[in-house]
Amino acid sequence: MSSSWDWQVFLQDTGGGETYLDWLISAWGWTLSVALSSMVVAMVVGSIVGICRTAPSKALVYFGNTWTELFRNIPLLVQIFLWYHVIPSLFPPLKSVPSFLLVVFGLGLFTSARVAEQVRAGIQSLPRGQTNAGLALGFTWPQTYRFVILPMAFRIVIPPLTSESMSIIKNSSVAFAVSISELTMFAMQAQEETSRGVEVYLAVTLLYFISAFSINRIMLVVENRIRIPGYVGGGK
Numbered sequence: 001m002s003s004s005w006d007w008q009v010f011l012q013d014t015g016g017g018e019t020y021l022d023w024l025i026s027a028w029g030w031t032l033s034v035a036l037s038s039m040v041v042a043m044v045v046g047s048i049v050g051i052c053r054t055a056p057s058k059a060l061v062y063f064g065n066t067w068t069e070l071f072r073n074i075p076l077l078v079q080i081f082l083w084y085h086v087i088p089s090l091f092p093p094l095k096s097v098p099s100f101l102l103v104v105f106g107l108g109l110f111t112s113a114r115v116a117e118q119v120r121a122g123i124q125s126l127p128r129g130q131t132n133a134g135l136a137l138g139f140t141w142p143q144t145y146r147f148v149i150l151p152m153a154f155r156i157v158i159p160p161l162t163s164e165s166m167s168i169i170k171n172s173s174v175a176f177a178v179s180i181s182e183l184t185m186f187a188m189q190a191q192e193e194t195s196r197g198v199e200v201y202l203a204v205t206l207l208y209f210i211s212a213f214s215i216n217r218i219m220l221v222v223e224n225r226i227r228i229p230g231y232v233g234g235g236k
Contacts, residue, residue, distance in 0.1 A: 009196040010203070020190055020200075027186035028207050034103055034182060035172040035211070039165055041108025046115025051150070053120040056141055064116065071113035077174050080106045084178045099178045107171060114164050122157035123149055155226055162219035166212040183207060 010021040053064035071079070083106040088094040094102075126149060134144030176185035187204040191197040 005199055006196060007199055009194050009199055012194065014193070020194065023181075023186055023190065024183075024203060024207075027181055027183045028211075030175070030180055031169070031172050031182040031207075032211060034100065034107065034175050034180065035169045037104040038107040038111060038172065039168050041104060042111035042115050042164070042168065043161070045109060046112035047119050047154075049112060049116035050119025050123070051145060053116060054123045064120075068113045068116050071110050072117075074110075076107070076110050076171060077177060079110050080174050080177055082106070100175075100180060103175045103178055103180060107168065107174065111164060111168055111171070114167075115161065118157045118160040118164065119153065121160075122153035125156060126152055152228070155223075155228060158219060158223040158226070162216060162223070165215045165219060169212045169215060170208065 010024060011019050014020055014023055049064045049067050051064075052060040053068065055061060055064075074082075080103060083102045084099060088097070088102075130148055130152065131144055134148040135141075139147065172182060173184040175182045176188065179185070183204045187200050190200045194200065
């Protein structure tokens with residue numbers, strides 16, 4: 001059995017004055033917009049929650065642990081539907097919020113729980129002597145975290161944060177469930193309209209790979225630039 005591929009399918013008109021290639025590029029832009037915006041939310045919120053989980057305050061530790069377990073143990077797609085269908089019903093002003101922002105918050109907060117776990121692990125992997133040294137110098141706990149603990153911890157967690165950043169690119173595909181025209185929605189609709197599923201899904205797969213691999217390379221450059229020469233982690 002032989003099959004012929006027709007890559008010119010992307011030059012066909014969609015019926016709306018644009019080609020499938022135009023639609024593909026636009027969908028890629030939506031995917032990157034969702035992923036990068038969610039990444040910002042995840043990194044900011046996850047870092048704060050991760051710090052709370054290692055704070056001397058029991059209330060902050062309880063808050064951080066509750067947040068992490070809540071968002072980590074509910075499936076992502078369910079959380080997206082909660083943000084899109086349930087939460088706006090409970091808080092009517094959110095009904096005017098674009099679905100793009102709801103997906104960004106949903107994906108960002110879901111990932112923040114994973115980022116918080118990485119930040120917590122990074123902080124707790126540092127020798128306790130560093131915290132004691134900061135306190136001995138007269139720093140308060142917030143100052144010790146800001147000037148001593150966090151600069152080291154964030155360097156340590158760059159590799160796992162790279163994996164989380166790449167996962168956000170892939171997890172952004174859930175945006176199709178709330179009618180955002182990202183890559184997965186493009187693939188489903190273009191395949192249905194053109195019956196060229198091989199070409200469409202190969203193109204979409206390639207763009208997902210390029211996006212995730214680019215994040216990987218960027219984070220590797222960041223890791224190399226901020227690495228502390230001669231530092232080897234571990235110890236208590």
